[in-house]
Amino acid sequence: MLPGLPPLAPFRPRLLQDLRGYTxxxxxxxxxxxxxxxxxxxxxxxxxxxxxxxxxxxxxxxxxxxxxxxxxxxxxxxxxxxxxxxxxxxxxxxxxxxxxxxxxxxxxxxxxxxxxxxxxxxxxxxxxxxxxxxxxxxxxxxxxxxxxxxxxxxxxxxxxxxxxxxxxxxxxxxxxxxxxxxxxxxxxxxxxxxxxxxxxxxxxxxxxxxxxxxxxxxxxxxxxxxxxxxxxxxxxxxxxxxxxxxxxxxxxxxxxxxxxxxxxxxxxxxxxxxxxxxxxxxxxxxxxxxxxxxxxxxxxxxxxxxxxxxxxxxxxxxxxxxxxxxxxxxxxxxxxxxxxxxxxxxxxxxxxxxxxxxxxxxxxxxxxxxxxxxxxxxxxxxxxxxxxxMGEWREFARLKQFSNHYRLMMVSTFVMTIVFDLTVALELGLVLAFVLFVRRQSHLFSADIDSHTETSVEARLFGALFFGAVAKLDPLQRLADTAPPGLVMRLDARQLISLDTTGLDALEQLHRSLSKRQGRLVLHGLNAQPRSLLERSGFSKHIHLEDPAPV
Structure with missing residues (x-):
């Protein structure tokens, strides 16, 4: 077993377990x-x-x-x-x-x-x-x-x-x-x-x-x-x-x-x-x-x-x-x-x-x-x-109860299976599932600006900041690009549950734009996963991290 990898599954047929006490x-x-x-x-x-x-x-x-x-x-x-x-x-x-x-x-x-x-x-x-x-x-x-x-x-x-x-x-x-x-x-x-x-x-x-x-x-x-x-x-x-x-x-x-x-x-x-x-x-x-x-x-x-x-x-x-x-x-x-x-x-x-x-x-x-x-x-x-x-035909009648995403994936996979073949249908179904999942998750992320003055910007981050949601930071990026000297951008990250490397790159872009104007980026209340990524990347050394005040 290679270091860092989970252990391999043991080969234990259920028959051996069921034969114990067999009558x-x-x-x-x-x-x-x-x-x-x-x-x-x-x-x-x-x-x-x-x-x-x-x-x-x-x-x-x-x-x-x-x-x-x-x-x-x-x-x-x-x-x-x-x-x-x-x-x-x-x-x-x-x-x-x-x-x-x-x-x-x-x-x-x-x-x-x-x-x-x-x-x-x-x-x-x-x-x-x-x-x-x-x-x-x-x-x-x-x-x-x-x-x-x-x-x-x-x-x-x-x-x-x-x-x-x-x-x-x-x-x-x-x-x-x-x-x-x-x-x-x-x-x-x-x-x-x-x-x-x-x-x-x-x-x-x-x-x-x-x-x-x-x-x-x-x-x-x-x-x-x-x-x-x-x-x-x-x-x-x-x-x-x-x-x-x-x-x-x-x-x-x-x-x-x-x-x-x-x-x-x-x-x-x-x-x-x-x-x-x-x-x-x-x-x-x-x-x-x-x-x-x-x-x-x-x-x-x-x-x-x-x-x-x-x-x-x-x-x-x-x-x-x-x-x-x-x-x-x-x-x-x-x-x-x-x-x-x-x-x-x-x-x-x-x-x-x-x-x-x-x-x-x-x-x-x-x-x-x-x-x-x-x-x-x-x-x-x-x-x-x-x-x-074999067919679950009632699911067609129940389609109206589900979202457009569900209908699109099911109907397109069904049609592609018939018209082309199973391989194409599975590929299309999985690609659609991926695209629609990214789209849905991106809608769950938001970056709300609470206040904006000449010296500071206060904003809150909600959800998962990943590659499908980084566009939601564009208003903050425009503020950072046109910020007056010394602007402090403080992001409340207590509701930021996940961060990927694309989201990290977007935060680094904010930091670079603010640094060019002698400003700084402050992240408040980071959770474990985003904090871990910032520390592993070394980005945490370049910005100010605030822990939330004790309740």
Whole structure:
């Protein structure tokens, strides 16, 4: 560790803490939750990979390997990691522009960066991203996910979808003549089923109350525990297979899923291409950090488990993303839907996440041949439902309750995400957040002149004197430039809470102008931070500092 730097974060997975006093009862809860969330993750993992331009097994092995590593090494007790909908747009764009090999390199590099962020205790920096920016690009991603699924929802004969918004619209419009009503029907029934299934079995639903009054149908009641995506996947796959519906399936497009363990692969690497991947790498790392820590905060609110360790979580996310590309995987992060499912199913420790990974591995190794019959329209319907739930659409209706700054950041990030890409949207959102923050903070600073005579000027400073607010000192600077000989400018700095080097330079300008006319600058009642900067710069030796009178 270098002198003056904070200590590096210790590598302490939450699993080690949760295993102390671990009991059979806790394992029973974790096993049940892990199996449940593993079944839920099965269709989602395949759907996310296909929507990202990859083969379905890429999503499955990401969910298995990354899910295991994130649970075993992470800083939360109940978070589930794996492929996420938020990555679909950025992954598809990277593959379209740079190719699969460079996606793997970007993911590994992003994993290293995530690990360093956690190791250097920078996990809390992710919280500096404004919520308006997060909502804007989340809603934008949801729109793009929905748009990308229209090809399979409508069964259009399109060999490859482009990555940008307007090209996608043009491609879909030109292929509308190949509309497949069977695919569209499967997708719509899937979406409707995903919407109705949990409401059908809700405790206060009319159907549930009537069913509870009937005896001898406990087997039917037990189906209420089956997750909606699994019901849709199994039932609609059987329907399409039994009726021999003319729709695209995993088998017809990808040839099925290999019934074997993934093979270690070293991606083709060159420094020439690596130089082009800086922006994609930063985007994957930033998006992964934001998604995982937001998910961890949601888990903290819903679970009684100890609060998450953001630095340990980022280190685990980094290791998972650095490892999984060598087995043909895609970027991974914390997933809110699966984490909430895990918590509601009774999970109490990271063992549930490990069981989830083992469940997926077992299903892949034992039942992979059956996956070839899954209609792509059904997976597209699942993703349409995911995209709808992913977006925070009510925030648009609430915009009138917030400031113009908030509206500008959210709407511009949303539009830029759709029209351009996530990278540009994040950059614009963060730049806007910075500019608007500086503008707002500059309005909070003031330099009020209380009195002005031939021999003295009395003024008060309020707020933070920083680079965005130094223009507020211009009236004082004009007085100093035209001051009569011997003028004393006394600034009451008791309400000056912060000072940066640009503000210090503005005070030095006042001092120089007054000194040229045999005047002097007096600062009264400096607080700790401004006084420290003046002393470290040596400026305090050239002016008169007054301490406030004791109360």
């Amino acid at each position: 059979r009862q806790k394992f029973a809860l974790d096993a049940g939750a892990g199996i449940t969330v593993g079944i839920v993750a099965l269709p989602l993992a395949m759907a996310f990979a296909i929507a990202s331009g990859l083969k379905p097994e890429a999503g499955l092995w990401t969910a298995i390997i990354a899910g295991f590593l994130i649970s075993a090494l992470g800083g939360t007790s109940v978070q589930i990691g794996g492929p996420a909908g938020a990555f679909i747009v950025i992954v598809y764009g990277i593959i379209e522009r740079y190719g699969l090999a460079n996606l793997l390199i970007s993911t590994v590099s992003a994993g290293v960066l995530l690990f360093l962020l956690g190791w250097l205790r920078l996990g809390t920096l992710v919280r500096y991203v404004p919520v308006s920016v997060v909502i804007g690009f989340t809603n934008g991603i949801a729109v793009l996910i929905g748009l990308s699924q229209l090809r399979d929802v409508m069964g259009l004969q399109v060999d490859k979808m482009p990555a940008d918004f307007f090209s996608q619209i043009g491609t879909l419009s030109s292929a509308i003549g190949s509309f497949n009503p069977y695919a569209f029907g499967l997708a719509m029934v899937c979406v409707l089923g995903l919407f109705l299934w949990p409401r059908l079995w809700a405790v206060d639903s009319q159907f549930r109350r009537q069913l509870d009054s009937v005896q001898g149908i406990s087997a039917l009641k037990a189906t209420s525990r089956v997750p909606a995506p699994v019901v849709a996947l199994v039932s609609l796959t059987l329907l399409a297979w039994a009726l021999r519906l003319p729709v695209d399936t995993i088998g017809s497009r990808f040839g099925g899923i290999p019934q074997s363990l993934p093979v270690f692969q070293w991606p083709a690497f060159s420094w020439e291409t690596a130089k082009l991947l800086v922006v994609p790498t930063l985007t994957i790392a930033l998006l992964g950090a934001i998604e995982s820590l937001l998910c961890a905060r949601v888990a903290d609110q819903l679970s009684d488990a100890p609060k998450h360790d953001p630095n340990q979580e980022l280190m685990a996310q980094g290791l998972a993303n650095a490892v999984v590309p060598f087995f043909g995987g895609m970027p991974a992060t914390g997933t809110i839907a699966r984490t909430v499912t895990n918590i509601r199913a009774g999970a109490v420790s990271p063992i549930a996440g490990i069981v989830h990974a083992a469940t997926l591995a077992g299903v892949v190794l034992l039942a992979a041949p059956l996956a070839m019959h899954i209609p792509l329209a059904v997976l597209a319907g699942v993703l349409l439902f995911v995209a709808w739930n």
